[in-house]
Amino acid sequence: MNFPQRRLRRLRRTPALRRLVAETRLGVDDLVAPLFVREGIDEPQPIGSLPGVVQHTRTSLRTEVAELAERGIGSVILFGIPETKDAEGSGAWDPDGIVQKALADLRDDHGDDMVLIADLCVDEYTDHGHCGIVGSDGQVDNDATLELYARAALAQAEAGADIVAPSGMMDGQVMVIRDTLDEEGYDQTAILAYSAKYASALYGPFRDAVDVTIAGGGDRKGYQQDWRNAREGLEEIRADIAEGADMVMVKPALSYLDIIVRARAEFDVPIAAYHVSGEYSMVRAAAANGWIDGDEVALEQITAIKRAGADLILTYFARDLAEALS
Numbered sequence: 001m002n003f004p005q006r007r008l009r010r011l012r013r014t015p016a017l018r019r020l021v022a023e024t025r026l027g028v029d030d031l032v033a034p035l036f037v038r039e040g041i042d043e044p045q046p047i048g049s050l051p052g053v054v055q056h057t058r059t060s061l062r063t064e065v066a067e068l069a070e071r072g073i074g075s076v077i078l079f080g081i082p083e084t085k086d087a088e089g090s091g092a093w094d095p096d097g098i099v100q101k102a103l104a105d106l107r108d109d110h111g112d113d114m115v116l117i118a119d120l121c122v123d124e125y126t127d128h129g130h131c132g133i134v135g136s137d138g139q140v141d142n143d144a145t146l147e148l149y150a151r152a153a154l155a156q157a158e159a160g161a162d163i164v165a166p167s168g169m170m171d172g173q174v175m176v177i178r179d180t181l182d183e184e185g186y187d188q189t190a191i192l193a194y195s196a197k198y199a200s201a202l203y204g205p206f207r208d209a210v211d212v213t214i215a216g217g218g219d220r221k222g223y224q225q226d227w228r229n230a231r232e233g234l235e236e237i238r239a240d241i242a243e244g245a246d247m248v249m250v251k252p253a254l255s256y257l258d259i260i261v262r263a264r265a266e267f268d269v270p271i272a273a274y275h276v277s278g279e280y281s282m283v284r285a286a287a288a289n290g291w292i293d294g295d296e297v298a299l300e301q302i303t304a305i306k307r308a309g310a311d312l313i314l315t316y317f318a319r320d321l322a323e324a325l326s
Protein backbone atom coordinates (compact mmCIF):
# COMPACT_ATOMS: atom_id res chain seq x y z
CA MET A 1 0.00 0.00 0.00
CA ASN A 2 1.21 3.44 -0.75
CA PHE A 3 -0.21 6.61 0.70
CA PRO A 4 1.36 10.01 1.32
CA GLN A 5 1.26 9.73 5.14
CA ARG A 6 3.91 7.02 4.92
CA ARG A 7 6.54 9.72 5.44
CA LEU A 8 5.28 10.40 8.96
CA ARG A 9 6.84 7.23 10.32
CA ARG A 10 9.78 7.06 7.90
CA LEU A 11 11.62 9.86 9.66
CA ARG A 12 11.07 8.34 13.10
CA ARG A 13 12.87 5.10 12.36
CA THR A 14 16.20 5.74 14.13
CA PRO A 15 17.39 8.07 16.90
CA ALA A 16 19.70 9.77 14.38
CA LEU A 17 16.82 10.49 12.00
CA ARG A 18 14.68 11.79 14.83
CA ARG A 19 17.50 14.01 15.98
CA LEU A 20 17.90 15.42 12.46
CA VAL A 21 14.27 16.51 12.20
CA ALA A 22 13.63 17.54 15.82
CA GLU A 23 11.84 20.89 15.82
CA THR A 24 12.67 21.75 19.41
CA ARG A 25 16.11 21.48 20.95
CA LEU A 26 16.34 21.93 24.65
CA GLY A 27 19.77 23.08 25.75
CA VAL A 28 21.49 24.03 28.93
CA ASP A 29 21.37 27.68 27.84
CA ASP A 30 17.59 27.62 28.20
CA LEU A 31 17.67 26.80 31.88
CA VAL A 32 17.63 28.96 35.00
CA ALA A 33 18.13 27.28 38.38
CA PRO A 34 16.01 28.55 41.28
CA LEU A 35 17.99 28.44 44.55
CA PHE A 36 17.14 29.10 48.20
CA VAL A 37 19.52 30.67 50.68
CA ARG A 38 18.72 30.88 54.36
CA GLU A 39 20.12 33.18 56.98
CA GLY A 40 21.48 31.80 60.25
CA ILE A 41 21.99 28.12 59.45
CA ASP A 42 25.24 26.14 59.47
CA GLU A 43 24.19 23.21 57.31
CA PRO A 44 21.98 23.04 54.21
CA GLN A 45 18.43 22.05 55.16
CA PRO A 46 16.46 19.61 53.02
CA ILE A 47 12.93 20.65 52.01
CA GLY A 48 10.52 17.76 52.56
CA SER A 49 8.09 18.64 49.81
CA LEU A 50 10.84 19.50 47.29
CA PRO A 51 13.03 16.39 47.19
CA GLY A 52 16.56 17.12 46.01
CA VAL A 53 16.26 20.86 46.71
CA VAL A 54 17.70 22.45 49.86
CA GLN A 55 17.80 25.70 51.76
CA HIS A 56 21.44 26.67 51.31
CA THR A 57 23.86 28.34 53.65
CA ARG A 58 25.85 31.15 52.04
CA THR A 59 28.75 28.73 51.72
CA SER A 60 26.82 25.80 50.28
CA LEU A 61 25.14 28.16 47.82
CA ARG A 62 28.56 29.18 46.48
CA THR A 63 29.49 25.52 46.01
CA GLU A 64 26.19 24.73 44.32
CA VAL A 65 26.48 27.63 41.88
CA ALA A 66 30.08 26.68 41.06
CA GLU A 67 28.91 23.15 40.28
CA LEU A 68 26.04 24.45 38.16
CA ALA A 69 28.51 26.62 36.24
CA GLU A 70 30.70 23.57 35.58
CA ARG A 71 27.66 21.85 34.13
CA GLY A 72 27.00 24.77 31.82
CA ILE A 73 24.14 26.48 33.64
CA GLY A 74 24.49 30.20 33.01
CA SER A 75 21.83 31.70 35.22
CA VAL A 76 20.35 31.34 38.71
CA ILE A 77 17.45 33.01 40.51
CA LEU A 78 17.76 33.53 44.25
CA PHE A 79 15.16 33.39 47.01
CA GLY A 80 16.01 34.29 50.60
CA ILE A 81 14.78 33.04 53.93
CA PRO A 82 15.57 35.58 56.67
CA GLU A 83 16.19 34.75 60.31
CA THR A 84 13.43 37.09 61.43
CA LYS A 85 10.34 38.29 59.60
CA ASP A 86 8.36 41.50 60.18
CA ALA A 87 5.22 43.24 58.92
CA GLU A 88 6.99 45.06 56.06
CA GLY A 89 9.50 42.38 55.12
CA SER A 90 12.51 44.59 55.76
CA GLY A 91 14.97 41.76 55.07
CA ALA A 92 14.09 42.17 51.40
CA TRP A 93 15.89 45.52 51.17
CA ASP A 94 18.34 45.43 54.07
CA PRO A 95 21.82 45.79 52.50
CA ASP A 96 22.85 43.01 54.89
CA GLY A 97 19.83 40.88 53.98
CA ILE A 98 20.60 37.31 53.03
CA VAL A 99 19.96 37.60 49.29
CA GLN A 100 21.99 40.79 49.03
CA LYS A 101 24.93 39.05 50.70
CA ALA A 102 24.53 35.99 48.52
CA LEU A 103 24.43 38.13 45.37
CA ALA A 104 27.70 39.79 46.37
CA ASP A 105 29.31 36.39 47.07
CA LEU A 106 28.29 35.02 43.70
CA ARG A 107 29.34 38.14 41.84
CA ASP A 108 32.77 37.77 43.47
CA ASP A 109 32.97 34.13 42.46
CA HIS A 110 31.76 34.43 38.88
CA GLY A 111 32.20 38.01 37.67
CA ASP A 112 29.93 38.51 34.69
CA ASP A 113 29.99 34.84 33.68
CA MET A 114 26.88 33.93 35.66
CA VAL A 115 23.61 35.81 35.20
CA LEU A 116 22.30 36.59 38.67
CA ILE A 117 18.56 37.07 38.99
CA ALA A 118 16.94 38.15 42.26
CA ASP A 119 13.31 37.32 42.92
CA LEU A 120 11.84 40.62 44.06
CA CYS A 121 9.03 40.22 46.55
CA VAL A 122 8.49 40.51 50.29
CA ASP A 123 6.47 37.39 51.10
CA GLU A 124 9.54 35.44 52.27
CA TYR A 125 10.28 38.32 54.64
CA THR A 126 6.88 39.25 56.05
CA ASP A 127 5.49 37.72 59.23
CA HIS A 128 2.00 37.49 57.65
CA GLY A 129 3.28 35.87 54.45
CA HIS A 130 1.64 38.30 52.03
CA CYS A 131 3.48 39.92 49.13
CA GLY A 132 3.04 43.44 50.50
CA ILE A 133 1.66 45.68 53.19
CA VAL A 134 -1.64 44.46 54.55
CA GLY A 135 -4.11 47.32 55.03
CA SER A 136 -6.78 47.63 57.72
CA ASP A 137 -9.30 46.07 55.33
CA GLY A 138 -7.16 42.93 55.14
CA GLN A 139 -6.25 43.57 51.49
CA VAL A 140 -2.68 44.09 50.31
CA ASP A 141 -2.23 47.85 49.76
CA ASN A 142 -0.96 48.21 46.19
CA ASP A 143 0.71 51.62 46.30
CA ALA A 144 2.21 51.31 49.78
CA THR A 145 3.74 48.01 48.66
CA LEU A 146 5.34 49.61 45.60
CA GLU A 147 7.59 51.64 47.89
CA LEU A 148 8.90 48.44 49.44
CA TYR A 149 9.57 46.93 46.04
CA ALA A 150 11.51 50.04 44.99
CA ARG A 151 13.75 49.64 48.05
CA ALA A 152 14.27 45.95 47.39
CA ALA A 153 15.13 46.58 43.74
CA LEU A 154 17.74 49.11 44.73
CA ALA A 155 19.29 46.83 47.35
CA GLN A 156 19.45 43.95 44.88
CA ALA A 157 20.95 46.11 42.14
CA GLU A 158 23.54 47.47 44.56
CA ALA A 159 24.41 43.94 45.63
CA GLY A 160 25.11 42.97 42.03
CA ALA A 161 21.94 41.50 40.51
CA ASP A 162 21.94 41.58 36.70
CA ILE A 163 18.19 41.16 36.69
CA VAL A 164 15.50 41.85 39.27
CA ALA A 165 12.34 39.79 38.98
CA PRO A 166 9.27 41.34 40.63
CA SER A 167 6.86 38.53 41.52
CA GLY A 168 4.31 40.28 43.73
CA MET A 169 1.69 41.13 41.08
CA MET A 170 1.12 44.70 42.26
CA ASP A 171 -0.14 47.05 39.53
CA GLY A 172 2.57 49.48 38.48
CA GLN A 173 5.44 47.53 40.04
CA VAL A 174 7.55 47.46 36.89
CA MET A 175 7.21 51.21 36.35
CA VAL A 176 8.17 52.08 39.90
CA ILE A 177 11.14 49.71 39.88
CA ARG A 178 12.37 50.96 36.48
CA ASP A 179 12.10 54.61 37.60
CA THR A 180 13.93 53.93 40.85
CA LEU A 181 16.75 51.99 39.23
CA ASP A 182 17.21 54.65 36.55
CA GLU A 183 17.23 57.51 39.05
CA GLU A 184 19.85 55.77 41.17
CA GLY A 185 22.18 55.00 38.27
CA TYR A 186 21.22 51.36 37.73
CA ASP A 187 19.91 51.82 34.24
CA GLN A 188 21.69 48.62 33.16
CA THR A 189 19.87 46.42 35.68
CA ALA A 190 17.21 44.52 33.77
CA ILE A 191 13.69 43.60 34.83
CA LEU A 192 12.18 40.15 34.36
CA ALA A 193 8.53 40.68 35.26
CA TYR A 194 6.47 37.81 36.58
CA SER A 195 3.66 39.16 34.42
CA ALA A 196 1.10 36.40 33.94
CA LYS A 197 1.38 34.89 37.39
CA TYR A 198 -1.60 32.84 38.39
CA ALA A 199 -2.95 32.22 41.91
CA SER A 200 -1.91 28.58 41.69
CA ALA A 201 -2.10 25.80 44.24
CA LEU A 202 1.09 24.50 42.64
CA TYR A 203 3.20 26.90 44.75
CA GLY A 204 2.62 24.76 47.86
CA PRO A 205 6.09 23.18 48.14
CA PHE A 206 7.74 26.57 47.50
CA ARG A 207 6.02 27.96 50.57
CA ASP A 208 7.59 25.16 52.60
CA ALA A 209 10.93 26.04 51.05
CA VAL A 210 10.70 29.65 52.21
CA ASP A 211 8.84 28.97 55.48
CA VAL A 212 5.79 30.98 54.47
CA THR A 213 2.32 30.49 55.89
CA ILE A 214 -0.23 33.04 54.76
CA ALA A 215 -1.87 34.54 57.84
CA GLY A 216 -5.39 33.39 58.66
CA GLY A 217 -5.35 30.63 56.05
CA GLY A 218 -5.49 33.34 53.38
CA ASP A 219 -4.50 33.16 49.74
CA ARG A 220 -3.15 35.46 47.05
CA LYS A 221 -6.25 35.59 44.87
CA GLY A 222 -6.64 39.32 45.51
CA TYR A 223 -3.44 40.03 43.56
CA GLN A 224 -2.36 36.97 41.61
CA GLN A 225 -4.40 36.08 38.55
CA ASP A 226 -7.54 34.02 38.32
CA TRP A 227 -6.69 30.84 36.41
CA ARG A 228 -9.92 31.03 34.47
CA ASN A 229 -8.52 33.99 32.52
CA ALA A 230 -6.29 33.92 29.47
CA ARG A 231 -6.86 37.33 27.84
CA GLU A 232 -6.15 38.95 31.19
CA GLY A 233 -2.73 37.27 31.20
CA LEU A 234 -1.91 38.94 27.89
CA GLU A 235 -3.12 42.25 29.28
CA GLU A 236 -0.75 41.85 32.23
CA ILE A 237 2.15 41.15 29.87
CA ARG A 238 1.26 44.11 27.67
CA ALA A 239 1.15 46.43 30.68
CA ASP A 240 4.51 45.22 31.99
CA ILE A 241 6.22 45.69 28.63
CA ALA A 242 4.77 49.20 28.41
CA GLU A 243 6.11 49.93 31.90
CA GLY A 244 9.60 48.85 30.89
CA ALA A 245 9.94 45.11 31.49
CA ASP A 246 12.87 43.65 29.53
CA MET A 247 11.50 40.13 29.78
CA VAL A 248 8.18 38.71 30.90
CA MET A 249 7.19 35.48 32.60
CA VAL A 250 4.31 33.05 32.54
CA LYS A 251 3.89 31.05 35.75
CA PRO A 252 3.20 28.19 36.38
CA ALA A 253 4.13 26.65 33.05
CA LEU A 254 2.38 23.42 32.09
CA SER A 255 -1.18 24.38 32.93
CA TYR A 256 -0.58 27.68 31.11
CA LEU A 257 1.02 26.60 27.84
CA ASP A 258 -1.84 28.34 26.03
CA ILE A 259 -0.71 31.62 27.56
CA ILE A 260 2.88 30.98 26.48
CA VAL A 261 1.78 30.22 22.91
CA ARG A 262 -0.35 33.36 22.70
CA ALA A 263 2.30 35.55 24.33
CA ARG A 264 4.94 34.21 21.93
CA ALA A 265 2.72 35.09 18.97
CA GLU A 266 1.93 38.57 20.21
CA PHE A 267 5.12 39.88 21.88
CA ASP A 268 8.74 39.99 20.82
CA VAL A 269 10.50 40.33 24.18
CA PRO A 270 12.09 37.21 25.69
CA ILE A 271 9.50 35.04 27.41
CA ALA A 272 10.34 33.08 30.54
CA ALA A 273 8.26 30.27 31.98
CA TYR A 274 8.49 28.95 35.53
CA HIS A 275 8.02 25.20 36.00
CA VAL A 276 7.08 25.70 39.63
CA SER A 277 7.59 23.74 42.81
CA GLY A 278 4.34 21.75 42.61
CA GLU A 279 5.02 20.79 39.01
CA TYR A 280 8.45 19.50 40.03
CA SER A 281 7.28 17.73 43.18
CA MET A 282 4.49 15.87 41.39
CA VAL A 283 7.02 14.36 39.02
CA ARG A 284 9.40 13.48 41.85
CA ALA A 285 6.64 11.94 43.95
CA ALA A 286 5.25 9.78 41.15
CA ALA A 287 8.78 8.72 40.19
CA ALA A 288 9.57 7.80 43.80
CA ASN A 289 6.56 5.49 43.73
CA GLY A 290 7.81 3.90 40.53
CA TRP A 291 4.74 5.11 38.65
CA ILE A 292 6.58 7.14 36.03
CA ASP A 293 10.14 7.50 34.76
CA GLY A 294 10.96 10.84 36.40
CA ASP A 295 13.96 11.70 34.20
CA GLU A 296 12.00 11.09 31.01
CA VAL A 297 8.98 13.03 32.23
CA ALA A 298 11.19 15.95 33.30
CA LEU A 299 12.76 16.11 29.85
CA GLU A 300 9.36 15.81 28.17
CA GLN A 301 7.76 18.53 30.29
CA ILE A 302 10.58 21.04 30.08
CA THR A 303 10.92 20.47 26.32
CA ALA A 304 7.15 21.02 25.96
CA ILE A 305 7.49 24.41 27.64
CA LYS A 306 10.18 25.36 25.16
CA ARG A 307 8.09 24.02 22.26
CA ALA A 308 5.22 26.26 23.37
CA GLY A 309 7.52 29.24 22.91
CA ALA A 310 9.42 29.97 26.12
CA ASP A 311 12.94 31.32 25.63
CA LEU A 312 14.07 30.55 29.15
CA ILE A 313 12.76 28.10 31.69
CA LEU A 314 13.11 28.31 35.43
CA THR A 315 13.15 24.77 36.75
CA TYR A 316 14.25 22.79 39.81
CA PHE A 317 15.32 20.14 37.29
CA ALA A 318 18.02 22.47 35.91
CA ARG A 319 20.94 20.60 37.42
CA ASP A 320 19.65 17.13 36.46
CA LEU A 321 18.80 18.28 32.96
CA ALA A 322 22.20 19.91 32.50
CA GLU A 323 23.73 16.52 33.20
CA ALA A 324 21.28 14.68 30.95
CA LEU A 325 21.74 17.14 28.07
CA SER A 326 25.55 17.21 28.09
Ligand code: PBG
Pocket residue numbers: 119120121122123124167168202203204205206207220275276277278
Ligand atom coordinates in the same frame (compact mmCIF):
# COMPACT_ATOMS: atom_id res chain seq x y z
C1 PBG B 1 6.75 35.00 45.43
C2 PBG B 1 7.03 33.77 44.64
C3 PBG B 1 6.37 32.54 44.74
C4 PBG B 1 6.99 31.69 43.82
C5 PBG B 1 7.99 32.41 43.20
N1 PBG B 1 7.99 33.70 43.70
C6 PBG B 1 5.33 32.10 45.68
C7 PBG B 1 3.99 32.67 45.64
O1 PBG B 1 3.64 33.51 44.82
O2 PBG B 1 3.23 32.29 46.54
C8 PBG B 1 6.61 30.26 43.60
C9 PBG B 1 7.63 29.41 42.91
C10 PBG B 1 7.37 27.95 42.97
O3 PBG B 1 6.30 27.48 43.37
O4 PBG B 1 8.30 27.22 42.59
N2 PBG B 1 7.93 35.49 46.02
